[in-house]
Amino acid sequence: MSALLQFDGITKRFGGVPVLRDITLALQPGITLGMVGENGAGKSTLLNILGGNLRPDAGRMTWEGGAYAPTGPADAEAVGIAFVHQELNLFPNLSIGENLFLTRFPRRGRWPVIHHRAVATETARWLLEVGLTAPPDTLVESLSAGERQLVEIARALSSQPRLILFDEPTTSLSERETRQFFALMERLRARGLTMIYISHTLEDVLRLSDELAVLRDGTLVAHGPRAEFDVDRLVTLMVGRRLDQLFPARQRAPVVGNEPAVEERPIDPRQAAQVKARSGTGTVPRGPCRPLLEVRGLTRTGVVQDISFQLNAGEVLGVFGLMGAGRSELAQILFGLEPFEAGSVSICGRPLVSPRPTHCLREGMAYLTESRHEDGLALEASIAENLALVTLRSHARSGTGWLNRVTLAAAVRSIREAVRLTPTARDDAPVRTLSGGNQQRVVLGKWLLAKPQVLILDEPTRGIDVGAKFEIHQLILQRAEAGAGVLIISSELEELIGLCDRILVMRRGELVDELSRSKFDRERILRAALHERSAT
Amino acid sequence: MNTARRHATLLMLNNVPMVLFVAALFGFGALAPSFLTPANLLNLLVQASATAIVATGATFVLLTAGVDLSVGSIMFVAAALSGKLLLTQDWSPPLVFGSMVLLGGVCGLLNGFLVARLGLIAFIATLGTQYLGRGFGMWLTETRAMNLPENFTQLASLRLLGVPLPVLAAALVVGLAHGLLMHTPVGRQVYAVGQDAAAARKAGINVPAVLWLVYVLCGLCAGLGGAVALAQIGSVAPTFGMNREFSAIAAAVLGGTSLFGGRGRVWPGTAFGAVLIQAVENGLHNANADPYFYPLVTGGIIFVAVLLDSVRSRLLGALGRRRIRPN
Numbered sequence: 001m002s003a004l005l006q007f008d009g010i011t012k013r014f015g016g017v018p019v020l021r022d023i024t025l026a027l028q029p030g031i032t033l034g035m036v037g038e039n040g041a042g043k044s045t046l047l048n049i050l051g052g053n054l055r056p057d058a059g060r061m062t063w064e065g066g067a068y069a070p071t072g073p074a075d076a077e078a079v080g081i082a083f084v085h086q087e088l089n090l091f092p093n094l095s096i097g098e099n100l101f102l103t104r105f106p107r108r109g110r111w112p113v114i115h116h117r118a119v120a121t122e123t124a125r126w127l128l129e130v131g132l133t134a135p136p137d138t139l140v141e142s143l144s145a146g147e148r149q150l151v152e153i154a155r156a157l158s159s160q161p162r163l164i165l166f167d168e169p170t171t172s173l174s175e176r177e178t179r180q181f182f183a184l185m186e187r188l189r190a191r192g193l194t195m196i197y198i199s200h201t202l203e204d205v206l207r208l209s210d211e212l213a214v215l216r217d218g219t220l221v222a223h224g225p226r227a228e229f230d231v232d233r234l235v236t237l238m239v240g241r242r243l244d245q246l247f248p249a250r251q252r253a254p255v256v257g258n259e260p261a262v263e264e265r266p267i268d269p270r271q272a273a274q275v276k277a278r279s280g281t282g283t284v285p286r287g288p289c290r291p292l293l294e295v296r297g298l299t300r301t302g303v304v305q306d307i308s309f310q311l312n313a314g315e316v317l318g319v320f321g322l323m324g325a326g327r328s329e330l331a332q333i334l335f336g337l338e339p340f341e342a343g344s345v346s347i348c349g350r351p352l353v354s355p356r357p358t359h360c361l362r363e364g365m366a367y368l369t370e371s372r373h374e375d376g377l378a379l380e381a382s383i384a385e386n387l388a389l390v391t392l393r394s395h396a397r398s399g400t401g402w403l404n405r406v407t408l409a410a411a412v413r414s415i416r417e418a419v420r421l422t423p424t425a426r427d428d429a430p431v432r433t434l435s436g437g438n439q440q441r442v443v444l445g446k447w448l449l450a451k452p453q454v455l456i457l458d459e460p461t462r463g464i465d466v467g468a469k470f471e472i473h474q475l476i477l478q479r480a481e482a483g484a485g486v487l488i489i490s491s492e493l494e495e496l497i498g499l500c501d502r503i504l505v506m507r508r509g510e511l512v513d514e515l516s517r518s519k520f521d522r523e524r525i526l527r528a529a530l531h532e533r534s535a536t
Numbered sequence: 537m538n539t540a541r542r543h544a545t546l547l548m549l550n551n552v553p554m555v556l557f558v559a560a561l562f563g564f565g566a567l568a569p570s571f572l573t574p575a576n577l578l579n580l581l582v583q584a585s586a587t588a589i590v591a592t593g594a595t596f597v598l599l600t601a602g603v604d605l606s607v608g609s610i611m612f613v614a615a616a617l618s619g620k621l622l623l624t625q626d627w628s629p630p631l632v633f634g635s636m637v638l639l640g641g642v643c644g645l646l647n648g649f650l651v652a653r654l655g656l657i658a659f660i661a662t663l664g665t666q667y668l669g670r671g672f673g674m675w676l677t678e679t680r681a682m683n684l685p686e687n688f689t690q691l692a693s694l695r696l697l698g699v700p701l702p703v704l705a706a707a708l709v710v711g712l713a714h715g716l717l718m719h720t721p722v723g724r725q726v727y728a729v730g731q732d733a734a735a736a737r738k739a740g741i742n743v744p745a746v747l748w749l750v751y752v753l754c755g756l757c758a759g760l761g762g763a764v765a766l767a768q769i770g771s772v773a774p775t776f777g778m779n780r781e782f783s784a785i786a787a788a789v790l791g792g793t794s795l796f797g798g799r800g801r802v803w804p805g806t807a808f809g810a811v812l813i814q815a816v817e818n819g820l821h822n823a824n825a826d827p828y829f830y831p832l833v834t835g836g837i838i839f840v841a842v843l844l845d846s847v848r849s850r851l852l853g854a855l856g857r858r859r860i861r862p863n
Contacts, residue, residue, distance in 0.1 A: 053738075074740045089738060091731045092852065093798040098724050103740045105721040112720050141852060142543065 002065055004029040004194050005050075005163060009059035012045055012218075014463060019045050020218045023059070027163075032185070032195045034209030034226075036202060038238055038526070039323050039491035042218040043198055047165060051076045051083055080162035084153050084169050086324070092141035096151050097123035099140055100158045126154040131180035145172040153181070157188075164188070165196045170204070171324055182208065200322050200530050202231045214238060235530075239493070239522040247498030248474045250481070292485040293365075293454045295334070298343035303329050304509040307343070311454065311485040316476065318496035319489045321506035322529050327489045328370050330506070331456050334487075335367040336360045347454060361390070366452035368443055370459045370489075376443040377431050384412045384427040386442050391449045411449060419445040420471055437468025444475060455479055457488045461495060473499055493522060505529050542851050549848045553792045553805065556837070557812045564819030571822045578700070584814035585706035586765040588807055590780055591787035592713045593757025595806045596750040598788050599717075600730045601797025602658035604754045606647060607784055609669025611762030611777030614639040616673040618763075619682045619772045629688045633763045640759020643669065644752040652747035666781070674774055682772040692767035702764045706807075709757060714803040726750060730797030786838045787813050789845060796849045812837075 003026040012020040020042045027033055037043050048054040050061070052070030061068045063079050070076050076083075090099050097119040106118035123136035132150040140148060149172050156164055166185075170178045185208055188195065199205050205212065212229050214222040214237040222229075222237050291310035298307040304326050311317050321327045332338045334345060336355030345352045347363045360367075369375045377386055388395070388408055395408040412427060419441040425434060431442055440460065447455065457476065461469045476499065480486045490496050496503050497520050505513040505528040513528035515521065565572040590607050597604045614636040621627045621635065643665070650661035694701040717723040728736045729746045737743050761784075762777060769776070791809030793800025800806070813834060820830055 073738050077740060089735050091728045091735065091798070093727055093731045094724065102724065102728055103721075105724070107721075112722070114719050114721060114724070116719070 003027060003062070004064060005068075006062040007046075007059065008062065010046070010049060010056045010061070011058040012042075012049065012054065012056050017463060017465060018218055020049075020056070023215075023218075023220050025213060025220060025223060027194060027196070029162075029194050030189075030192045031210045032189050032197060032208060034205035034212045035196055035198045035215065036200070036205055036212065036234055036238060037215035038493065040217075041215040041238070043215055044167070045218075046215070047083070047167060047196075047198075050081065050165070077159060080160075082156035082159050082161035082164045084149075084156045084164065084166045086168040086171065088148050088152055090140050090148055090151060090155075093139065095137045095139055096127065096134060096143075096154075097136040099151060100126065100155045122158070123154075126158045127151075129157060130154045130184060131177070146174050146177050149173055150177065150181075153184075161193075163194045163196070165198070167198045168200065168324070169197075170199065170201070202234050202530060206231065206234075235523050235526055239526050246470060247495075248470065248477055250477060292348060293334075293487070294344075294346045294349070296344045296346075298330070298333065298340055298345065300329075300333060300338070300340045302509075303338075304333065304340075307511055309504055309511065309514070311487055313453075313483050313485055314480055315502065316480050316486045316488060316500045318500035318503040319487065319506060320491075320493060320496055320503055320525055320529055323491070325506040325529065326509035327506050328458050329509070331367060331458050331487070331489060334360075334456060335365060337367075361450065364451075364453035365456065366390070366447040366450055366454070367456045368447055368458060368460055370462070372436075372439055372443050377439060379432040380430050382428045383416075383421070383425060383431055383434070383442055384409075386431050387412050387415055387446050387449065390446050415445040415449050418448065419475060421445065435468075437464040437472075440464050440468065440472060444472060448475065448479065451484075452479075453484050455484050455486045457486065459490055460488065461490075461492075493525060497522070542854065546848065546851055549844050549851070550792065552844050553790055553809060553812075553841070556790070556840075557808050557815075560812055560815050560819065564815065564822065567819065568822035568824075571819050576818070576822070578703075580811065580814055580818050581703045581706075582700050582768075583818065584811045585700075585702035586761045586768065587780075587783050587787055587814060588706040588810035589709045589757050589764060590761035591784040591791075591806050591810045592709050592802050593754035593761070594781070594784040595788045595791075595793050595800060595802050596713070596717075596726065596757075597658070597754045598730075598785065598793045598795060599726050599797060599800055600747060600750050601733070601795075602651060602747070602750070603662065603785065603795075604647060604751065604758075605659065605662040605781045606643065606665040606669055607754065607758040607761075608777040608780035608782075609666045609673065610640050610643040610755055610758035611765065611780055612673040612772075613643060613669045613676075614759045614762045615766045615772045615776055616676045616682070619684060619766070620676060622684060622688060623682065629691055632688065633691070633760075636763040636766070637756055637759040640755040640757070640762065641752055642755070643758070644755020645748075647755065648748040648751035651751060652744040670778075673776075677772060677774065679774045681774070684766065684770055684772070689767055689770040692764070702768065705760065705764055709760065710803050710807045713753075713757075714801070717802060722746065722749065727798050730799075732798075783810075783813055786834070786841075789838065790841045794845050794849060795842065796845070799848075 005027040007023050007025045010020055010023040011018070019040075023042075023046060035043055045054065049056050050070075052072045052075045068079065091102070094102070100123050101119055106115040106122065107113060108115045120136045127134065127136065130150045130153050132147055132154065134143065134147065140151060143151065149169060153169060170181060173181060182204070185195070185197070197205060197208055206226060206229065209226055211223065211225055212234070213220060214234060216238060290312055292313045293311040295310070296308050299305055307330060309317070319327050319330070329338065333340050334355070336352070336357050336359060345355060347365065350363075352359060352363065357367075373379065378389070388411065391411065392403070395404050395411070396402065397404050421441050422434070422438050425438065431439055434442065444460065455476075460476065461472055464472070473495075476486055476488065488496065488499065501517050503515050503520065503525060504511055505515075505525055507529055513525070515525065561572075570576060590611070594604055594607060617639055618627075618632045618636045622629070622632045627635070647662055647665055650656045650665070651658050692700075692702060696704055717726065725736070725741045725746055726749075728739065728741055729743055733743055761780075765777070766772065787809035788800065788806045789795060789809070790812050791800065791805030791807070793805060816833055816837065817830055820833060
């Protein structure tokens with residue numbers, strides 16, 4: 001029997017960082033392949049290459065013995081590959097039927113007129129298959145997240161593919177829907193459809209797959225029949241440690257007792273007056289306090305549930321979780337970008353009444369976002385402008401409010417040195433022209449200029465090279481040693497283990513585990529982050 | 537706000553244009569009894585027909601989350617060029633009608649090229665062609681008004697089975713556009729592109745082709761709307777078609793078309809929006825209101841419509857947000 005799909009030495013790099021190394025894998029027809037791996041192990045990159053969204057740097061793919069080099073999603077569809085993505089690609093303003101047949105509407109005769117009745121009957125058939133009881137002309141926007149996921153699955157099925165890929169299809173499904181979906185997968189398997197199933201729920205993967213493949217750091221570390229694997233072995237294979245990464249040493253331990261290690265935060269008198277005026281209290285407490293940040297019972301329906309933790313001065317606290325565990329959403333709520341329904345957030349014992357970014361900033365909070373391109377930087381603006389963005393107000397002259405160019409330039413100069421931004425780039429060069437590592441230094445520098453007491457970092461070293469990574473880690477620790485509390489979100493377990501004093505683990509919007517440095521255990525952390533519960 | 541209440545609010549917001557329309561009709565009827573007479577209502581339709589035609593074209597563009605600011609200038613260029621041909625080359629009125637529509641289509645091609653091919657922001661691209669068109673028309677007419685012969689202007693008062701020709705033209709355009717949007721594959725793809733162009737490309741839709749199409753259709757409609765307006769007015773002044781883009785976009789938005797793209801209909805939406813705008817002007821006139829007061833009222837109504845649109849899109853955004861935890 002010849003393979004339906006074959007990867008041969010597939011290699012891919014992003015900006016010099018390898019994300020897939022020499023992947024060779026054959027998929028026999030009629031087989032369900034379970035694919036597991038941590039975040040960033042390379043699963044989605046591999047899928048994107050298969051789907052024609054990315055081109056490999058080296059290696060080739062074979063489909064039914066012939067060369068397969070897709071240049072776009074249409075090529076993948078043409079050979080019969082369908083995707084059910086984790087993030088939905090539906091059009092909420094169109095009906096279910098229209099979403100299913102958007103590019104291949106059944107027509108009335110030769111005219112390009114949609115045969116609405118045919119759309120409805122065809123759609124009803126596929127909806128029945130996935131177990132969704134909604135009329136085909138229902139607008140997708142009126143469906144729940146789980147129902148939308150089922151529509152996405154129906155859409156993939158309606159193209160009558162040879163190979164179908166499921167990327168975490170059950171995250172937004174209820175238990176009943178999940179059971180129905182698994183029954184559907186069994187039916188499809190019985191019909192001989194070839195499938196690739198990606199999930200973090202290892203029990204499900206083990207139960208549904210004929211073969212398993214484990215990816216780690218872009219390498220295929222294991223591939224074999226299901227009988228060779230169990231949950232323990234999968235976890236062990238997934239976490240295996242990377243040895244090429246070094247972490248800077250801590251100079252000073254975090255504050256655990258009562259002795260403070262907090263520098264006096266220099267306060268601009270204007271700013272102090274504002275704080276005074278708005279908070280109504282006469283004092284501006286900036287000294288050491290324990291805990292620095294306290295979060296109690298933070299809840300937002302459907303996003304985070306009952307989150308409580310403390311962050312102390314001088315502490316580096318890590319938040320680990322798989323994609324979609326609610327880590328970034330938690331950070332956004334803390335920084336006042338998204339609302340919350342219940343619970344409280346306080347800094348130095350003072351609750352943030354209605355957190356808004358400006359308010360949080362005044363309280364000494366800083367938030368480095370996950371994506372420097374989308375919301376971390378003004379790409380076309382200059383390096384100096386980006387660096388000065390957050391602290392611009394403190395350079396306004398009293399009275400006129402005009403900018404003091406002299407102090408501004410001095411601040412930019414000092415922070416450039418502090419974050420070791422490449423000296424060859426001029427202050428007025430657009431940030432777009434910098435490398436990823438240097439761009440990240442600019443984002444970090446921008447926030448460090450504000451001398452934050454609570455520094456929230458979301459994936460601070462994503463997609464940058466090892467050297468820049470080390471230096472950014474150094475800057476983070478320096479900030480902590482100066483007395484700030486650092487909350488660092490990362491998908492890279494190694495990074496958190498190397499840097500943090502304590503690690504919190506999130507799963508499905510909840511905190512599920514907490515480990516202090518002496519208890520760090522890769523397998524335990526990963527196990528907590530993976531879904532334990534399986535719907536049967 | 538919980539999901540059920542959000543859905544209820546949405547349903548209400550989606551029907552506000554209709555409520556506004558009925559309220560305007562009866563409000564003016566109460567103010568001035570002459571407003572609700574059959575003669576005045578037919579007159580209202582005749583007055584609204586050019587706006588309805590141009591607004592139908594504008595709706596196509598708005599549905600893709602674009603905008604066409606050049607429709608007024610397209611009307612002017614088409615009218616100026618065709619008027620010249622009519623007067624100097626002695627073209628027959630139907631031929632002039634046809635040439636205006638075609639000229640509008642050519643202008644639409646230019647907009648399509650700028651937006652779909654060169655990838656310019658629609659707002660800026662069509663602002664540019666607006667100036668370009670106005671300037672070109674001024675140069676053609678040497679900024680003098682051109683009076684058209686009676687054999688052309690009488691087209692506006694022609695009736696077919698008792699229905700005035702402008703109304704018939706508007707009905708035909710609205711009907712064709714409605715059919716295209718609702719019942720053809722490319723029509724549904726227009727909605728997909730307006731919702732999310734990147735997702736549409738991933739789904740295998742030829743996004744540039746859809747954009748070309750909407751700008752050309754918008755140009756064609758502007759040409760035809762210009763011809764109807766020209767027959768009604770009877771002369772090409774340098775201000776011909778000026779601010780028409782405003783009333784066209786306003787009619788579409790009043791009819792429920794979203795400026796964020798992907799939502800709206802030509803029928804009943806835009807058609808009623810066009811009549812509503814005209815009804816306000818006509819009604820104020822019937823109620824003997826100060827003419828300087830008209831723009832204030834129209835502007836106010838449009839602000840309300842745009843506000844509702846933005847509230848609606850925020851609600852939809854909240855409804856569509858991906859959830860981490862199933863409830």
